[in-house]
Amino acid sequence: MAKTKQQSENFKKIINELYTKRPISRIDISRNTDITAATVTDITSQLKAEHLISECGKNKIDENKNGRKKILLTVSDNHSHYIGIEFARDTINMSLTDNLGKEIDSQHIFLDKIYSESSQEIEQILKAIQNFIQMHESYHPKAIGIAIPGHYDAVEQKIATNNTFWNNFNLKELLTQIDLPIYLENNVHCMSIYEQYLSQNMYNPNFMFFHAAKGIFASNFYNGNLYGAQNFNVGEIGHTIVMPNGEQCQCGRRGCLQTFLGEEQLVNKAKMMYQQSNHTFLHSLVSSETEIQLSTIIDAYKIGDPGCIKIIEDAFNSVVTTLNNLRMTLDIEKIYIHGPLLSHSDVNHLLFEFINYKKLFSEQQEIDIEIVPYSKKNGSLGACALAIRNYLIMSMPPSNNVDIEI
Template sequence: MALSKKQTLQRNQILEGLYLHGSQSRADLARRLGITPATMTEITGVMIKQGVLMESGDSTSDSGLGRKRVLLKVRPQLAYYMGIEVGEGKVTICLTDNLGQLVENATVHKAVDSTFPLTEKNLIELIHAYISTHCGYSIKAVGLAVPGHYEQESQTIVSNQTFWSNFDLASVISEISIPVYVKNNVKCMALAQLYLSSTKNKLNFLFLNLKRGIFASYVYDGHIYGDKNYLVGEVGHLVVNPNGEQCECGKAGCLQTYASIPWMVKKARHALASGKTSYLKLLVDCPEEMALGDLFCAYQMGDEFVHRIVEQALDYLVLQINNSQMILDVDAIYIHGKLFEEPLIMRKLQAKLAISTQVVQQERAIIRQVLPYCPNRGAIGACALAIKRHFIEGEIENS
């Protein structure tokens, strides 16, 4: 049976409801989505025949008595999606099924260096090689997570970095024969948190990512807020110290001048060059060679100056997280970044968040969680984008 246009939209609503809230009965879905029970039964019956949905009888009735309720859930391994995150130092590619389950041994981290400069040609060849290697999975679509903001009409990246603003993304997309969906990398991470996380029913949250800069994606009522306004989420350029150092944006004392990795490494290098750190000089021969891993080692060894750099970064980060709670309606705030690859720093931030003062006490507790660093989180987020656009919002054939 073919679905009408209205029924197709309702089918998409049903899929999204199952992704956002987990397995549910037909009655619960009908109440949640405002679809009549008869229509719900008809559409879900078609989706079961198509192999998109499956039934499970694992839940007891609401009263705990009587026969088990039949729950609906999305069938796994129905389709496969390729996620790509491009960055100035690395390209990461992964493959998931339609529920976001990673295909084992299919994740590729390709370092950008003299042997693999990031050019349109090299990226196209890398994508083609990956699709060819994994052709047995019948990849349905590609998600592409990019730094900066994606302008769909011109197929360009809007960025204050010349490299990305000049990158010919349109030529890359044109060389891929399956659908390609593009979005900012942190917004992709937020989509993965929304659709693929085991934590359900958190539809209002802030996803904060620390990398070269600091960006946040705000999800409100299950949708990315301010998706077309490129200023929304640029929390790295919120001023935390008007008397601080000048940021690349021209302002003084932006958050990223304290809490972004390049700035923290820059300050540690300066300290090393001026003899203010006792342990870094044991780890590297010259300031220019110092990297984030050396900063981690010095922090573990108890280097006083490095500790001050980290403490200041975390204090300003907590300040902005607390400020966000008074401006945004959130149930959760998730913080992610390579800085928290160091467990001591991750635990330190979580402890600071736990003791920070709440202006107003309320019954609803806001989750503030530092997520373990995941190097392929952006690529998984790109898969989430492809799943949302192609599987949830599109009409996929059962194959």
């Protein structure tokens, strides 16, 4: 039976409560959503019949209060399955999870060619995705989430980004060739959605997900909603200025965060050091500047190379400056930090030393900071979370469910 608009909204609110505050009682759902207890009971009964939720025990009776213990509800695992795909510069990362984000399988397809409009390359990517879908057809995946390095322009059906690398990627053709519902979102927003709905920490304050790799982006959840997702400028903190007289950025301005923290910029600084100094420890780690990677800089830092220590200290100083500016402008209680440098256990202790030394957070505004372990699967698992949120929780229309003119 088709639901009315109000019934659909009630379902969304109740499922959202179950995902973000589980385990939770019916009466608490009613209080949090202003939906009548009778309606909550009716809807949760339907969700139980569909095996999406289940009872998981009773909570303790509050002190000094009489009454029965509340029966707690939680989301059941293995109710349905979802595929997440991340488009990265050199790989396609794909994951399959259940509706609680439990990873079933992940694959990384390395691409030898640069993305373009070439039909051969689109066929290569499409074949990899279709093979992954076919391999897991026994799970009957419901939807696909795609994490993209930029934003999804629904009007033009393309990736909107300042990175010319993606200008010719023919997303339209890809969307028309896959039968499952497809949802697209910025890759860092996807990781942020994962923390909101699928992480083990069920307390969901207003938080920011700070990501720094080749690009730098901050995703913000405010009052349970993704903030500013429709404004493509929101979150592009890589081009906020942390040192007005700093080196010139590719955007034309000087002293952008990108020049201190971007992976390519870090590697370029190390390459220049390799060329100009005979005393850098980099010469003992690689035989040519072309071999220098971010991991090389970290290795040189660990053995005490002064130049690489300065590169990393400057990067972390810029992060602390940025976090301080963000906490003064955003209502946040928690910050997730993520990236190949920021998440690296051999160096990120220095970040916390800078935060404490510069008294980034006062006692009156204590903010929880959590390092998210860096993995190639972060983006594809985040894309699974996007599919779960949009298809199962919010029941949003998919991005490929439109008329497309090729």
